[in-house]
Amino acid sequence: MILAVDQPVPSALAHATVLDATGAEVPLARCWADRDALLVFVRHFGCRGCSEHVAALRPRLDELAALDVRVALIGNGNAQYLAAFVEREQLADYAIDVFTDPTLAAYRAADFERTWLGTIGPRALAGVAGLALRGFASPGIHGDLTQQGGTLYITRAGVLAFYHRSARVGDNAHVVDVVDVALAARATEQLA
Amino acid sequence: MILYHLSNGLYLLSYAVRDILWLRLITVIAGATALASMFVKPEPPPVAIAWNLVFLCINLVRIHILIRERRPIPLSADEQHLAKLVFPMLRPRELVRLLRVGAIADHTAEAALVRRGTTLDRLLLVVRGTARVELANKPGVEIGDGAFVGELCFLTGKPAAADVIAATTMRVVEWPTAALRKFLDDEPDLRATMQQVLGRDLAAKLRR
Numbered sequence: 548m549i550l551a552v553d554q555p556v557p558s559a560l561a562h563a564t565v566l567d568a569t570g571a572e573v574p575l576a577r578c579w580a581d582r583d584a585l586l587v588f589v590r591h592f593g594c595r596g597c598s599e600h601v602a603a604l605r606p607r608l609d610e611l612a613a614l615d616v617r618v619a620l621i622g623n624g625n626a627q628y629l630a631a632f633v634e635r636e637q638l639a640d641y642a643i644d645v646f647t648d649p650t651l652a653a654y655r656a657a658d659f660e661r662t663w664l665g666t667i668g669p670r671a672l673a674g675v676a677g678l679a680l681r682g683f684a685s686p687g688i689h690g691d692l693t694q695q696g697g698t699l700y701i702t703r704a705g706v707l708a709f710y711h712r713s714a715r716v717g718d719n720a721h722v723v724d725v726v727d728v729a730l731a732a733r734a735t736e737q738l739a
Numbered sequence: 740m741i742l743y744h745l746s747n748g749l750y751l752l753s754y755a756v757r758d759i760l761w762l763r764l765i766t767v768i769a770g771a772t773a774l775a776s777m778f779v780k781p782e783p784p785p786v787a788i789a790w791n792l793v794f795l796c797i798n799l800v801r802i803h804i805l806i807r808e809r810r811p812i813p814l815s816a817d818e819q820h821l822a823k824l825v826f827p828m829l830r831p832r833e834l835v836r837l838l839r840v841g842a843i844a845d846h847t848a849e850a851a852l853v854r855r856g857t858t859l860d861r862l863l864l865v866v867r868g869t870a871r872v873e874l875a876n877k878p879g880v881e882i883g884d885g886a887f888v889g890e891l892c893f894l895t896g897k898p899a900a901a902d903v904i905a906a907t908t909m910r911v912v913e914w915p916t917a918a919l920r921k922f923l924d925d926e927p928d929l930r931a932t933m934q935q936v937l938g939r940d941l942a943a944k945l946r947r
Contacts, residue, residue, distance in 0.1 A: 610935055613942040723927055726934045727894075730941060734894035737944055 550658050556705050563653040565646035568633075570626050573646060575653055579701040583708075583732055584617045585725060586699045588659060591690025592624040592632040592647075595678040596717035600696075601636045602683075603722045610726065612642040614733045619644040623651055624690035635686065651694055658712065660695040665715035674717035700728045708732050742776035760805045763798045770795045808832070817843065817866050817910065824885035825864065828932055837929055840922045841914035846905045852888055853903040861913050863888035868909030873902040881906065890937050893919075 550557060561576040578584040587604065589597035601620070611618055620643060622632060629647045633639055648654060654661070665671055698720035700709035709728040711720035749769030753762050774791050777783050812831045814822060818838060826834050843866065846852060852863060852870060865886045873879045882888070888903050893916060923930040 607931075610938045614938055615942075615945065723930050723934065726931075726938070730894045730934060730938055731896075733945060734891045734941055735897065737941065738891050738895060738897055738900045 550699075550707060550710055552707055552710055554707060556701055556707050557656070560653070560656040561705065563648075563656040565621055565648045565653055566626065567644070567646055568626055568629055575656075576705075578617055578619045578644070579703055579705060582615050582617050582703050583729065584619060584701045584703075585611060585729065586657075586701065587618070587620045588654060588657060588696040588698070589620060589622045590694055590696050590713075590716065591688055591692060592622040592628040593685045593687045593689035594696075594716065595675060595683040595685045596719060597622075597696060598636065598683045598685075599678055599681070599717065600719040600722075601638070603719070605637070605641065607722055607726055608641045608643055611729060614729055616729050616733070617644065618642070619646060621646045621648055621653060622690055623648050623654065623694055625649060628689035631686070632689070647690075649690075651691060654694055654696075657697060657699065659697045660712060660714060661691070661693050662695065663693050665695045665713070665718075666693050668715060671715040671717075674715060678717055698725060700725060700732065702732050740776075742772055742779065746770075746772035746776055760802065760809070763802050763805070767795060767798045767802065770798070820884065821864070821866060821912070825936055826932070828935070829929075833929060833932075836926075837922075837933075838912060840919055841912045844911055844913050846909040846911065848905055848907050848909075850905045850909075851902065852905060852909075852911070853899045853901070855900060855902045856898050858898045859889045859892040860916050862890060862893040862916060862919060864912040864914075866910040866912060868911075869906040870909060871904045871906050873904065874900065887937065887940050890940060894937065894941070 550560070563575045564572045565575060567573050575586070578586060587600065589600065604618070608618060620638070622629060622645070624632075624647060626647060629645055633645050638645060651661070695713045695715065695718075697713050698709065698711040699707060702708055709720070709725060713719060746769050749765055749772060753765035753769060756762050756765065770791050774788060774795070777788050777791070812835055814831050814834070818834060821838070822829065822831070822834055826837075829837070846868075853859060855875065865882060865884055865888065867884055869881055869883045870888065871879050871881055888911070889899065891897070892899050923933055
């Protein structure tokens with residue numbers, strides 16, 4: 548499968564389904580059916596690096612909502628972990644959808660890495676130490692430990708505008724880069 | 740011996756203060772006292788004196804920088820106007836640094852600020868005055884103080900979709916695109932602020 552920026556999203560990814568907090572299946576393509584979508588795939592729901600990513604993203608959620616960009620966060624633990632994640636990360640009051648993909652089908656469709664090296668390799672462990680020093684705690688392993696995350700920005704036309712594939716814990720897309728992509732995508736629409 | 744203990748007492752005090760400027764100031768006094776205690780010895784230790792002088796110099800330079808950074812900075816009338824209208828979240832020093840990447844330019848009424856179809860190499864921000872945005876096949880709109888001109892081109896890199904003509908005499912800030920991008924790349928916080936301001940402007944346009 549090829550995921551290339553400025554190209555349509557592959558059908559395998561569009562047809563992948565994730566689960567909402569009630570356990571209902573949601574086709575991933577629904578996220579970008581009527582507006583641009585920012586999809587943030589975290590590792591497991593207890594991941595420190597993902598907590599840092601959410602902390603960086605949280606203050607920008609209102610801006611993205613004002614730009615009519617849907618933000619969806621996808622993890623891979625069970626629904627109980629999903630609810631705890633939303634509470635721990637204080638996401639309940641924001642315009643953000645949180646899903647889970649326990650089968651990892653959407654992760655595979657997005658071609659994200661599944662590797663032990665990204666979890667316990669030297670750079671990953673150094674990253675975990677840095678995260679701990681910055682105060683990001685882990686409540687435990689709430690999902691697949693070896694599955695790495697990533698970030699996609701998909702326009703309402705179904706075109707991939709941004710793609711980041713995390714190699715290890717803490718290797719997150721820079722939020723300023725993602726916001727730049729959102730601004731450019733929405734400005735392009737306004738120009739058209 | 741008294742100087743030696745006084746010096747260590749001051750070092751102890753410096754570790755207890757939270758403010759980095761006070762920490763450095765007390766460290767300098769402690770270092771100077773330590774140096775004095777070395778010079779009063781029958782045989783002053785040259786290596787220890789040399790290292791203490793190095794530490795002293797580094798701290799003095801950092802103190803100078805900190806004081807310069809903390810000194811209040813007066814804003815001109817135009818800068819105050821923009822601070823209130825567009826950049827209330829920026830500290831005066833940050834605003835001045837951002838504005839200095841560009842330059843203030845005055846335009847007479849009826850001057851063309853932007854021509855449709857041209858690729859812009861600058862981003863404009865209206866300080867004072869009014870401009871008409873003339874779109875093809877759409878009613879024109881007027882923009883005034885605090886509005887950006889050419890922001891869609893700045894965000895997308897695409898040519899301008901409208902003519903922008905000064906309706907009155909105008910004062911604008913003009914940022915060369917390349918210089919502004921480079922500056923913002925080096926300043927992530929200011930980049931986020933600029934995104935916030937441009938995003939708010941864009942969101943308002945998208946709602947129209």
